Amino acid sequence: MSKRFTIITYGCQMNRYDSETITGYLTAEGYEPGDDPEGADLILLNTCSIRDRAEQKVFSQLGRLRKLKKKNPNLKIGVCGCFATREGERIAKRNGDVDLIFGTQNISKLPEMLRGIEAGRVCDTETVEPDFSELAPIRRSCGPSAYVSIARGCDNFCSFCVVPYTRGPEWSKPSALIVEEIEAAVREGFREIHLLGQNVNSYGKKTEGEPTFGGLLRRLDEAQGLERIRFMTSNPQDCGEDMIGAMAECKKVCEHLHLPVQSGSDEVLRRMERGYTAEEYLAKMALYRERVPGGAITSDIIVGFPGETDADFEDTLRVLKESRYDNIYLFKYSPRPGTPADGMAGQVADEAKDERFRAVQQLQREISEELHRGLEGSVVEVMVEGPLREKAGNSPGGGESGGGLLQISAPRRYMGRSRANHRVHFHFEGPPPQIGEMVEVEVLRGSVSNLGGVALPQGAVLEERAT
Ligand code: SF4
Known part of the structure; x- marks a missing residue:
């Protein structure tokens, strides 16, 4: 047995x-x-x-x-x-x-x-060069998106982060192996891939003969049978024309950029050893918005980094207001043993961290809700992730802020992701859609955390566009 x-x-x-x-x-x-x-x-x-x-x-x-x-x-x-x-x-x-x-x-x-x-x-637990000699025997969990690691480790040594100590220096996987892995995932039925790396956009930087990250995206854009490409996480230091140009040109690359800012204060960014200033960061976002109109941007923010003053924190709120992120991952700084920030002077008291956390959270909720409400009336392409499991009483038009536009029974309600990575809850008439299927959804309501709507009959959008 x-x-x-x-x-x-x-x-x-x-x-x-x-x-x-x-x-x-x-x-x-x-x-x-x-x-x-x-x-x-x-x-x-x-x-x-x-x-x-x-x-x-x-x-x-x-x-x-x-x-x-x-x-x-x-x-x-x-x-x-x-x-x-x-x-x-x-x-x-x-x-x-x-x-x-x-x-x-x-x-x-x-x-x-x-x-x-x-x-x-x-x-x-020895740190050794990863074995990229052949395709690893991956058994993917059921879809609809397949993770594909393109690089391991990180050379950046941000002062708060343990990754360079636990995952070692950065190694890029050979692009031929990445293509092979993606082709195998497509044969298994995956139509979306999610490229992974601690610093995904420094791909190929120190590996002779390999493309840049932008070059890799262009190569993967040609993969037969693949419909969507996502990636995470990008470091602002390595975000520029190469990557943004590829995002603008490649049809399969989704209109979503996760670009962690971490703080809006130049002094805090310097002590975090992030390698950019707030203005440089904002300039990269402006370039992305110019080249990928309507693209969504998300970010990571840490509050209460050692030495963060009220003025530093105000700078973070300013960047948040200017950036108008679709969403953020928000963290209170917690010291990680063995990292430079652990021993830094000026550790911030828990109460101040809590207060700053709540202030960022509240501001971001307002921005997210406003952005999502702005999508009401639009039609988005959604990749089905499965039936919606939700508390009784919510409507298809509503996310967590309620709704009440329509009352539809749970069996016809599904969820999925738009190309801009919005979580979309939608009503679907007819035989249940398959996981991984693409449907067009008319957005009826935007809330803080999701969009709600109704799937259009197959072909409805195409007909409308053809007239
Ligand atoms: S935060 Fe990201 S870029 Fe910085 S050291 Fe950690 S993994 Fe590398």
Whole structure:
């Protein structure tokens, strides 16, 4: 009987992609995936150390798994991912029950590590060049978008970030392998790919013979059967004509740019070692808006970075007002051990962080709602992600701010993403649409976090456009 495994994944898309790769290696070794830790022979925690909370969750989860192992002494427990790379020894010391510890760079060694744990604990967290010699055996979770990592690691060393220490220096995957991976995903039925990298737009910068990021987008735009290309995360330092020009010209590249600003204060940006000023950042956004009219921009913002004064924070609010982001990921600064910012003077009190967090959140809610309301009456192309699971009582015209335009029963309500990455809730008449299918939706209502509307009958927009 084949062995069963469960992977519990924490953190970002890159970790989800790694879990899909680990799943591929395990199934190739004869393991079967399962969701129930109680029935598993191997449980892997794929960890993240970008936020403090994710680390605490791992230790609590290991406590729970210890009880499972008491019931089933044959159960093997593994910890992998960023946190394992950084804290492998601490995990091993605190948790005698852990059989396998490996880092983000060592996934391709999984087959030999699995054989090793039969004889005792295996720990491999060495930072090595990723194995790009062949396509990894990825087992993707069901769509509709396929993650494809194009680069690993980061050379930027922003002063608050652990990534360069946990994922090592930046390595670009050969473009031929990226094309091969995307062609395989398209054959599996994926029509959208999401390119991943810690600093996706510095792709190819230090690899002779490889295209720039803009060049890569142009090459991928030619992939047969592919309809949408997304990517994350771009660093403003490497955002310029090469990338924005490609975004403007390539039909498959979606009209959405995630460009983390982190702070609007030049002094804070300098101490974060981000490599740009607020004005330089705003100029890049202006270029994007000029070249990709109607494109959506989202961002990351950290409040309460060490030394952030009220005046610095006002600068962040100013950039937020000027940028008019569609949405943001907002964080309160939390020190990550081993990073330069951890030891910086002027750590900001929690109360001030809370207050600044609430102020940014409120301002962004107003901007998002205004932008989304501005889309009412327009028609957007939506890739179906599945039926809408939502609290009873919401209308298809409404997001979280309500609605009431139409009362439609849940079975005909679906959700998906527009090209600009808006979450769209919509009513669909007729046989249920397939996951990954493209439908045209008329937007009836925009709210803070989503758009609501009705799918147009097939061909309606084309006919309208033809007249
Ligand atoms: S560019 Fe991103 S991943 Fe790299 S150090 Fe800065 S924040 Fe971390």
